[in-house]
Amino acid sequence: MSDSVLDRIRQNRKRAVVPERSDSLVASLPSSEAVTPDDTTPKENTGATLEELKQELAKLPKTRRHSAIVLEEEIDTNLTRFCKDQGITVEVFLEAAWMLAAADEAVMSQIMAEAKRRYKQRKQAGKLRRLITMLEKQT
Template identity: 55%
Template sequence: MSDSVLDRIRQNRQRPTVPVRDDTLITRVQQSESPSVYKIVEYSPEAPSPEVKRSPTESGSDALEELKAELAKVPPTNRHSAIVLEQELDHALTRYCKDNRVTIEVFLEAAWVYASANPATMKKILAEAKRRYGDRKRAGKLRRLLTMLEGKPS
C-alpha cells in the first residue's frame, strides 16, 4: 500500500525545467614555467577576465574537457590544521581580510609567496616567528604548572 502512495506522489510532483544554455564561461590561462616557482601577479578587480568566444555548435563534452584541462593547470590545494592566533591579531587579520575580500588562507599564501621572493623580508618574518614560538612555549609551560599546582591539595 505504501508503494502505491509513493508512486502517486512521484507521478504528481511537478519538477521545474531549466532551459539548456549555449554559452559557457571558459578562460584560457598561460601555463606557468614551473609548478615550484611562484610569481607575484598584480591583480586589478576592474580588469575583465579573458573569455573565449565559443560557437553555439561546440558540444558540451568539448567544453567539459577544456574546463578539466584548465583546472589541471591550477595548483592543487591541501587542507591544513586550524590556525591558532592571538586574539587581537586574529580580529585585526580577520577584519583586514574581510575588508579586502580575501580569505585568511589566501592572504597567508600570498604573504608566503612574497616573503619567499624577498630573503630580507623572510629573515625578519622568521625572527618574529621564532620569538612568538618561544612566547607560546613559555605560556604553555606556565599553564601546565598552574594546572599542576591548582590540582595539588593544600
C-alpha cells in the same frame, strides 16, 4: 524493538517526488559562470564537457587543506577584518605573503626573527598552562 520502530517511521514518512531532469547541468552552465584560468573575466564555455572542465581545472594550482591556524586574538580579529574588507581569505593572504617573503631574503630574515620570538612566547605560555592545570588538580 528500536529497529522495528525506526523501520515504521521510515515507511510512514512521505517523501516528495521530484521529476527527473532532462537537461544536463554541465552542458547548461551559463557563460557568466565560466572563468579563464588566469583571471576572473567571463569566458564563453557553455558547451563545456566534464572532460574539458577537468582539463581547465588541472591547469590551476592544486590546494591542500592545512591544520587550523592558532593566532593571537587581536591579530586574528584584525587580520580577519582586513581580509574580509579586501575580499580575500586569510589563507590566500598567507599564500601571497609567503610568496613575497620567500622571494626577499631580508624580509624573510625579519619574519623569522619575529617568528622565533613568538614561538618562545607560545612555548612559555604552554608550560604555564600545563603547570596551572597540574596545580589545580592537586587542590
